Amino acid sequence: MIDVVALGELLIDFTQIRSNDALVKRFEQNPGGAPANVLAVLSKFGIKCAFIGKVGNDVFGEFLRKQLSDLSIDCRNLVSDPKHNTTLAFVTLDDKGDRSFSFYRNHGADTCLFEKEIDLELIKACRIFHFGTLSMTHEPSLSATIKAVEYAKACGKIISFDPNYRAPLWGDADSAITAMKSGLRYADIAKLSLEEAQMVTGKTRPEDCLKELLKYELSFAAITMGPQGCAYATDKYMGAFPEYPAAVVDTTGAGDNFWGTLIFGFLSNGANFDRISEERLSEIVLTANIAAAMSTEKKGAIPSIPDFAKVRAAFEEINGK
Ligand code: ATP
Numbered sequence: 412m413i414d415v416v417a418l419g420e421l422l423i424d425f426t427q428i429r430s431n432d433a434l435v436k437r438f439e440q441n442p443g444g445a446p447a448n449v450l451a452v453l454s455k456f457g458i459k460c461a462f463i464g465k466v467g468n469d470v471f472g473e474f475l476r477k478q479l480s481d482l483s484i485d486c487r488n489l490v491s492d493p494k495h496n497t498t499l500a501f502v503t504l505d506d507k508g509d510r511s512f513s514f515y516r517n518h519g520a521d522t523c524l525f526e527k528e529i530d531l532e533l534i535k536a537c538r539i540f541h542f543g544t545l546s547m548t549h550e551p552s553l554s555a556t557i558k559a560v561e562y563a564k565a566c567g568k569i570i571s572f573d574p575n576y577r578a579p580l581w582g583d584a585d586s587a588i589t590a591m592k593s594g595l596r597y598a599d600i601a602k603l604s605l606e607e608a609q610m611v612t613g614k615t616r617p618e619d620c621l622k623e624l625l626k627y628e629l630s631f632a633a634i635t636m637g638p639q640g641c642a643y644a645t646d647k648y649m650g651a652f653p654e655y656p657a658a659v660v661d662t663t664g665a666g667d668n669f670w671g672t673l674i675f676g677f678l679s680n681g682a683n684f685d686r687i688s689e690e691r692l693s694e695i696v697l698t699a700n701i702a703a704a705m706s707t708e709k710k711g712a713i714p715s716i717p718d719f720a721k722v723r724a725a726f727e728e729i730n731g732k
Pocket residue numbers: 445575576603604605634635636637638639640641654655656657659662663664665666667669699700701703704705707
């Protein structure tokens with residue numbers, strides 16, 4: 412039994428490295444792609460996961476397949492494309508550890524996934540289907556994504572959505588907004604950055620954005636706000652947490668660490684936000700907020716996933732337990 416299936420981009424993040432505490436023009440090869448990062452968190456916490464996507468039949472594709480397999484993520488539906496290369500992204504960091512991206516993705520293998528290549532049995536067997544919008548920037552992966560999410564929805568799966576807007580990958584912001592809105596129409600639970608939430612809703616304040624997001628019939632919505640922490644809502648409760656203090660080195664994957672940890676809490680508490688108590692809900696979100704902050708203290712998205720015991724200990728310290 413697979414608990415969580417994610418579909419989307421899997422690529423190489425060439426992350427800028429530091430030498431003697433200064434950023435230099437050298438780059439380190441790391442696995443990248445938000446849906447896979449979310450699975451990496453869940454798998455590390457003991458949840459059974461599978462990934463659907465496409466890489467090139469090249470050294471980078473092999474590297475990515477091995478990385479996911481080593482994390483015990485089921486890769487039976489990770490397709491190798493003999494014609495297109497694995498997508499590459501160069502991630503440059505500023506002094507605060509914040510990132511900007513340069514993508515090398517013209518016909519990148521991740522955008523070349525076809526509907527017919529999706530293993531629908533895998534989706535049928537899962538509890539949660541997770542996706543974003545990077546697989547919606549180009550055909551054929553756009554149609555493949557829609558087909559997969561529609562199938563998951565028809566099978567009654569819980570649909571999880573994190574748009575992961577990356578401006579350089581979209582011709583214009585309106586196309587990205589259209590894709591984000593279409594993703595939200597399928598979603599049951601969703602996480603957006605404040606920028607994404609503002610783009611989709613046209614509101615400014617997180618609480619106003621959340622109210623608008625819930626109109627998409629979400630049972631849970633979260634807005635992450637980087638160094639300002641996060642806000643969240645169900646149709647009964649709304650709350651927010653300031654950032655958990657962290658000695659930030661690299662924020663890559665902080666949002667994915669947040670969402671992976673949140674889904675873990677969701678699954679561990681009956682996977683139903685309609686019936687959850689306010690206290691338990693805030694416990695789940697606070698835990699995700701702490702895990703995300705801790706993940707910024709190390710480089711990369713996957714290598715920085717904190718031990719759950721450490722996250723839990725920090726949670727208990729905050730609550731005076
Ligand atoms: P992504 O860029 O991967 O889509 P995102 O934009 O959703 O991610 P952020 O909002 O930057 O991610 O961060 C996610 C979470 O990580 C925040 O809600 C917060 O919990 C934590 N976080 C990020 N930056 C910091 C920071 N400087 N200090 C403490 N916590 C942080």
